[in-house]
Amino acid sequence: MQKTLILGGGIGGIVASNVxxxxxxxxxxxxxxxxxxxYHYPGAFPLLMTGQRNPESISRALERLxxxxxxxxxxxxxxxxxxxxxxxxxxxxxxxxxxxxxxxVEYRSESMPGFNDYALNAYEFEDVxxxxxxxxxxxxxxxxxxxxxxxxKCPPAPYEMVLMSDSFFRQRGLRSKVExxxxxxxxxxxxxxxxxxxxSVRKMLTERNIELxxxxxxxxxxxxxxxxDHGMVIKGDMFIGIAPxxxxxxxxxxNLVDSNGFVEVTPSTLETGLPNVYAxxxxxxxxxxxxxxxxxxxxxxxxxxxxxxxxxxxxxxxxLIPKFRYTGKGACIMHTxxxxxxxxxxxYFTKPAPFITLLRPSIPSYLAKIAFEKYWLNCWL
Numbered sequence: 001m002q003k004t005l006i007l008g009g010g011i012g013g014i015v016a017s018n019v020x021x022x023x024x025x026x027x028x029x030x031x032x033x034x035x036x037x038x039y040h041y042p043g044a045f046p047l048l049m050t051g052q053r054n055p056e057s058i059s060r061a062l063e064r065l066x067x068x069x070x071x072x073x074x075x076x077x078x079x080x081x082x083x084x085x086x087x088x089x090x091x092x093x094x095x096x097x098x099x100x101x102x103x104x105v106e107y108r109s110e111s112m113p114g115f116n117d118y119a120l121n122a123y124e125f126e127d128v129x130x131x132x133x134x135x136x137x138x139x140x141x142x143x144x145x146x147x148x149x150x151x152x153k154c155p156p157a158p159y160e161m162v163l164m165s166d167s168f169f170r171q172r173g174l175r176s177k178v179e180x181x182x183x184x185x186x187x188x189x190x191x192x193x194x195x196x197x198x199x200s201v202r203k204m205l206t207e208r209n210i211e212l213x214x215x216x217x218x219x220x221x222x223x224x225x226x227x228x229d230h231g232m233v234i235k236g237d238m239f240i241g242i243a244p245x246x247x248x249x250x251x252x253x254x255n256l257v258d259s260n261g262f263v264e265v266t267p268s269t270l271e272t273g274l275p276n277v278y279a280x281x282x283x284x285x286x287x288x289x290x291x292x293x294x295x296x297x298x299x300x301x302x303x304x305x306x307x308x309x310x311x312x313x314x315x316x317x318x319x320l321i322p323k324f325r326y327t328g329k330g331a332c333i334m335h336t337x338x339x340x341x342x343x344x345x346x347x348y349f350t351k352p353a354p355f356i357t358l359l360r361p362s363i364p365s366y367l368a369k370i371a372f373e374k375y376w377l378n379c380w381l
Contacts (some may be wrong), residue, residue, distance in 0.1 A: 001029050002317050005087060005094055007077055008102035009034030009062045012281035012302035014380050016100050017070045019310035028317060031071040033089060034062060039381060040125040042154070042299060044373055046161050046335050049122070049131050050168040058373075059125075060381040077103070077250050082274045098313045101263060101272070101279040102306070103251060105153060105297075107243035112148050113220035114227075119146075119239040122161055123153070131240055135168065140177035141237035144226050147184045148218055149244045153282045153297040155190045156334045158182065158242055159201050166208045167337025181211040183226060183234060188214060192288075192296050194356050197344065204336060204361075247283050258285050262294075267349070268325045270309050278313075280305035288328075288348055295348050300330040328354075333369040341366040 004020055006013045009032050021030045040059050047053040065072045075089035080099075087094045107124060109115040120127040120134070122145070135143075145162045152158075162182045169175040182205065188198035189205075189212070205212050217229040221241070226234040246252075247261045256263045256272050262285035263272060270278045281302035286295040295301070305326050312322035328349035334342045340361040347355040359365065 001027060002097040003029045003031070003095065004098040004100065004313055005096035006030065006032045006100045006102055007034075007080075007087065008032075008104055008281070008283075009036070009039055009065075009072070010102060010104045010281060010302065011299040012104075012306040013100065013102035014039065014062075014065070015303050015306035016102065016280065016310040017065060018068065018380055019307050020314060021068055021070050023311065023314040024317060026069075028314070029071070030069075031073060031094065032062065032065055033073045033075060033077060033087070033094070035074065035076045037062060037074045041373060041377055042123070042157075043369070043376075045122070045125075045128050046157070046164045048128050049135070049161060050164050051132050051136065055125070055129055058377070060377060062381070064381050077248075080250060080254055082254075082277055085276070097276065098316070099277045100306075100309055100313075101251065101256075101277065101283060102281050102302070103248050104282045105245040106248055108246045109241075109243035111244050112218070112241075115148070115221050115241060115243060118221045118223050119241040121243045122158065122240050123242055134238060135165065138178065138238065139174055142179040142181065142235065143238045143240060144181045144183060144234055144236035145240045146182075146216075146218060146226055147186070147242045150185055151294065151297065152242050152245055154299065155192070155296050156201075156332055158184070159189055159205070160334045160336075161240070162210055163204060163208065163334075163336050166210060170337075175209075179211070180209075181213065181234060181236070183213040183216045183218065183228075185216055185218070186214060190296075192293060192348075192354075193344070193346065194354065196358055197356060200342070200358060245282075251283060260285065267295075267328070269312065269322070270305050270326060278309045280309055286328075288354070289351065295328065298330065298332065300332065301328075304330065333365055333372070335366070335369065336361040339363060339366050341369045343368070 044058040079088040169178045189201035220227045263279040267286045282297040308324045308326045311324040315322045331345040342361045343359045343365040345357045
């Protein structure tokens with residue numbers, strides 16, 4: 001029996017393990033390793049932040065994978081020995097025939113002065129719970145949302161959160177007493193999605209009286225201010241940030257990563273430079289064929305990448321030629337508040353430019369996002 005080892009229990013790792021086990025059954029031993037025992041669905045973080053979800057409703061124990069005959073090990077990954085097809089954790093030495101790296105990113109909040117003392121990380125499950133607790137008792141003042149640095153995963157999410165905050169305070173009759181500001185190093189919101197998307201987000205922010213500060217280099221956070229370069233200061237009473245991203249140390253110590261610390265892969269197959277080793281999700285560096293930039297990182301892309309890699313490994317295990325390809329397709333449904341959401345789809349590998357469709361915020365898109373959340377949590381775990 002061949003063995004596939006999957007490092008990381010996020011969206012990509014969960015999907016890859018499910019697909020591979022479904023295709024191969026007893027002919028493939030599938031093991032998932034993650035240092036955290038639980039998975040928290042990030043697509044619902046804006047709802048958790050505004051009190052429309054509770055922590056338990058968007059969380060699942062990763063040991064539920066065992067019910068599908070997928071082995072789950074909760075342990076810290078210490079080293080990858082690709083020469084001998086081994087992975088070392090604090091308690092185990094695990095061997096493999098095929099390795100899928102799906103470790104995602106870690107948040108380097110400590111790298112920004114004052115972040116840990118005066119800001120909350122909107123991408124960290126525990127901090128999102130704290131944000132909800134804070135805004136429930138926030139009756140007046142200024143809340144500053146900010147993106148510390150680029151790249152970040154799920155580029156629409158910060159804008160989704162500030163729009164949901166606007167909806168939260170308007171529904172409580174407090175919006176006239178609460179100022180909202182969005183600060184980003186981007187030239188325009190979601191620049192890789194193209195000018196049409198950026199203009200759409202700008203328009204929504206303007207219509208909702210949300211201040212947007214672009215091309216900002218953030219130097220640090222103080223008790224009552226966000227500090228930018230050139231002496232610029234943005235005052236505030238509460239700071240909600242996206243902490244700087246970095247890949248886990250175990251990856252940075254290998255020869256798999258580029259100068260930015262992300263794993264280089266072949267875009268269509270997610271193969272690394274090592275035999276039988278693949279990487280998917282937020283930890284990867286996938287260069288777009290047209291504009292030369294790196295593709296955005298998001299759960300939907302990790303999902304599709306996990307399917308492609310799993311099916312190709314199944315082909316190899318059965319003596320077949322791998323035929324599945326990742327095409328850079330994806331879709332995003334962004335909450336905009338008031339029971340509406342904006343649907344967009346993207347195909348990043350098209351030429352001469354990425355192909356993007358964008359719909360106006362609507363109730364059907366909102367219902368589709370809610371349905372997808374239920375489907376994902378109930379189907380994959």
